[in-house]
Amino acid sequence: MNRNARRAASRVLMGVWLLGIWLLLWGRIDALTVAGGAVVVAGAYAASRLPAVPLVRRIRPLRVAAVIAEFAWDLLVSSVVIGWHALYRPRQVRSGIIDVDMRSRSELILLGVTTSISLRPGTILIDLDPDRTVLRIHAMPVRSRAEADSRRAGVATTEERLMRAFVTWEDAPPEEDDR
Known part of the structure; x- marks a missing residue:
């Protein structure tokens, strides 16, 4: 796996983690909550330039x-x-x-x-x-x-x-x- 693929996979995993936290905070899973969480995660990445988490x-x-x-x-x-x-x-x-x-x-x-x-x-x-x-x-x-x-x-x-x-x-x- 090359470095760019690892970085992309790392960012996707971090996004999934953040979406999971979002769903836990809301306490329910429905289409609107998942879509809103995806928008918030994308916004968080765009605004803060979160670092890539190293993969094992x-x-x-x-x-x-x-x-x-x-x-x-x-x-x-x-x-x-x-x-x-x-x-x-x-x-x-x-x-x-x-x-x-x-x-x-x-x-x-x-x-x-x-x-x-x-x-x-x-x-x-x-x-x-x-x-x-x-x-x-x-x-x-x-x-x-x-x-x-x-x-x-x-x-x-x-x-x-x-x-x-x-x-x-x-x-x-x-x-x-x-x-």
């Missing part, structure tokens, strides 16, 4: 379940670590600003990574350089270069998990087989 080439459900389970585990561990540091010598907790190079070129994967790391206690996204796909994060506790490297590796692991679960058009070569 393939979703691997078992890997998605693993991503969710690993995120829950990461959330639990980071909560315990931050809680421990908040109670035990909170003034001595050191933090750091860490740059993480991302492999993915998919906006969807980058969104997943940034959301995931921002939801974990002790880590927040400060800046994203979209041209170089570099995340700049604030992480704590970081007392040494080894801990900074560990945090960097954790973000790379999150990205790898998401790339395995959601195969995107930007990251997968066109000749990839469906194993």
Whole structure:
């Protein structure tokens, strides 16, 4: 599927989604409500130039379940670590600003990574350089270069998990087989 076809499909899917929201708001489905919703969706696209939503080439459900389970585990561990540091010598907790190079070129994967790391206690996204796909994060506790490297590796692991679960058009070569 070429880029223009993906963009068109993305816009059609977003239009269907917006039409569905419109119908839910009205609470009924009839010809006039659907036609009015289609006009509103077309007007919204024309007025706001809504961006195309990135499409996923393939979703691997078992890997998605693993991503969710690993995120829950990461959330639990980071909560315990931050809680421990908040109670035990909170003034001595050191933090750091860490740059993480991302492999993915998919906006969807980058969104997943940034959301995931921002939801974990002790880590927040400060800046994203979209041209170089570099995340700049604030992480704590970081007392040494080894801990900074560990945090960097954790973000790379999150990205790898998401790339395995959601195969995107930007990251997968066109000749990839469906194993």
